[in-house]
């Protein structure tokens with residue numbers, strides 16, 4: 001691979017790794033696009049893991065949310081990251097799989113704070129129509145955290161969405177000329193080429 005292409009890929013990996021350490025980093029959240037019955041659906045999610053070697057990255061979700069059903073019908077996704085400090089956009093596409101109630105989701109669940117676990121304890125499925133306002137966390141825990149034991153009921157709703165990516169569209173904006181590179185990952189081989197910005 002051309003030296004400059006490799007440098008950009010290394011830079012992107014560094015942005016991901018920085019985002020995992022720093023919750024204020026712009027790459028910490030990304031837009032996650034699915035499609036359902038030929039209609040696009042995009043929402044914000046939090047980056048929870050990135051593994052360049054395995055070509056995967058993760059976010060967490062609630063199994064009851066509509067995006068999980070959408071992914072079971074069509075697992076092709078696109079994720080969009082943008083860092084305004086350096087004007088870098090990465091559009092990453094691939095296939096998503098949903099991990100639920102296994103060893104891996106259990107060890108990930110154990111890394112969540114009790115406060116975050118409250119999001120998986122709500123009585124309603126995310127996106128359910130409500131007759132009146134409800135925060136969708138149990139009343140007892142609206143203003144205090146559950147204990148580890150009390151939060152266990154949320155585990156059945158917790159999923160890790162793992163994206164296996166096969167394409168990255170990297171764009172960097174600059175006055176002297178924008179730079180755009182497409183990376184394709186097929187059978188662990190990476191091919192790359194310039195594309196028009």
Ligand SMILES: Cc1cc2nc3c(=O)[nH]c(=O)nc-3n(C[C@H](O)[C@H](O)[C@H](O)COP(=O)(O)O)c2cc1C
Pocket residue numbers: 029041043044045046047059060061062065066067068126127
């Ligand atoms: C800053 C921010 C971070 C979010 N992080 C997540 C997340 O990590 N996982 C998630 O399922 N929803 C997250 N959400 C909520 C989603 O954007 C979305 O509203 C919800 O998941 C329902 O999506 P769906 O109806 O398409 O399934 C986040 C929202 C915001 C504003």
